Amino acid sequence: MTTLDRIAPARPNRLSGFAARALKRPAFLAGFAILGASLLLALFPAAIAPYDPLAFDMTAIQQGPSLAHPFGTDGFGRDVLSRVIWAYRVDMQMAFFATVFAMLIGLTTGALVGFYGGIADAIFGRVVDAVITFPFLVLVIAIVAVLGPGLVNMYVAITAVNWVYYARLTRAEIMAQKAQDYAAAARVLGYSDARIIFRHLLPNAISPVIVYWMTDMALAILLGSSLGYLGLGAQPPAAEWGVLIAEGRNFIMTAWWISLMPGIAIVVTGLGFSLLGDSLADLLRPKGR
């Protein structure tokens, strides 16, 4: 620590200012709390789940929601709540792995085509047009049809389509940043392209991408559980919300809770990501400060 640091008044820290504004928002706090709880459930299901998710109990078959079993039991007497809690592990992973590579690839590609323009940009524009011509789900399941069902193949299929959306967003942001004075100044100073793109432009272009990533993780859970339900994503006996819902499908007339209770987890977690994403969007928008 230098002398100057010791005598100068504490500078307002960018991060603590952000945290202070964030903590005043109920939507941010709610989203943060939901996702924090979801992460705990994903990390320590054994400590939190009231029953063994795989233990059969022949004395408690297809029992409706009660104090002993808040989400009821399934056809083998397994506790539905415990199965839903164990499924957090797979579904939270799905939110992350189905989006993170798409985000990284899209960020890099978008930054490069946005910065250099030219033929690469023109080709990129055509690729975007072609990809958005397919319904997202149709394209993803067509790729899964080639690769075969399963979690990893699902990640590959989603990433193969999804990076385009991130790249489109990043490209637009980089184009806007490129026109700013500071970018011209960096160029005049003779900095390398790589330095200008990754040290100057990208940090200023990244916040909309992060916001989109949050909402996209909610979409990834919706998409992943849909694929699980259809039999193209996570495979039974893996505990995944879509798979659990599909398992109860045939008992929906007599034991609706087996299918409908796991959906609550999807809705709550999705809501957590959207709340966090929307309030981050408000917080990061320069106008709103």
Add this chain to the structure above:
Amino acid sequence: MPSAAYLLSRLLQIVPTFLLVMVFIFLFVRLLPGDPAIAMAEAKASDQQLAEIRERMGLNEPLAVQFGYFVKNTVTGDLGRSILMKRPVAEVILERLPVTVYLSLYAVALSVLVAAPLALFAATRANGPADIAIRGLFQVGLSMPVFYIGLVLLTVLGAKLRLFPVGGYGRSFIDNLYHLALPALSIALYTSAILMRNLRASLVEVLDSEFVQFARAKGLPRRIVLTRHVLRNALVSAVTLLGLSIGNLMSGTLVTETVFAVPGVGRLMLEAIFARDYPLIQGLTLTFAVIVSLTFLATDIVQSWLDPRLRQA
């Protein structure tokens, strides 16, 4: 009406995009491990059948020539033979397509019926308790996967209250309003959440604009201002949004057709995937892409008709 020049230029824009779409679909079967002819043939295909398929796809020629064959076959409506249905792919798709088109239009009609009044109600009370409650409710709707909305409706309205049939397809147009009510509503609840959010935002913006204030200052009745001035302007963004959500809508039909056993192209796609019926998967993927790009085109035309300023672009 939009000018002929505008329509022509917009039509020409589709060509390069569609060529790339064709390249994707063409590469799809070639990315499968092994001989594309075997992938496109029945499991017990004879050598002669395989030779016919090779001939039709031009598999003995270079890749670029094969692509030429693919484009030629597709344009002439020859999409190959379905392994699952043992009939021409084009025939099977054309038979199932009206079901999905009916379901989609039904869903769009329902989502407008749900979203438009609520959006108007919320926008005229922006940031009041009613507005916040409506927006909160729709935020929950956005976090529900369509298949789950479908299962909830099926359980509550179908199985418990017995208001609607739990699946299948009716015999006539009117009959289907009843038979497809639950699947259409499942999709509509999801799309109306997106629509309601956007429509509310653009209504708030229009309500705040100078020409609306002027119309009010003139002393026009509130109802006239809302319908003639506000709704007409908010309509442009709603049409655009509906057009751009066609992909979501198609994804929605795929899932709900499966949940409610509706015999449309969405369910056919899944049947094709589980049967590894690659000619059918290829034909269906192409069909979905055609539907989406025609909808995009129609959206642009309607948009330029509603808002003449856009024709310059």
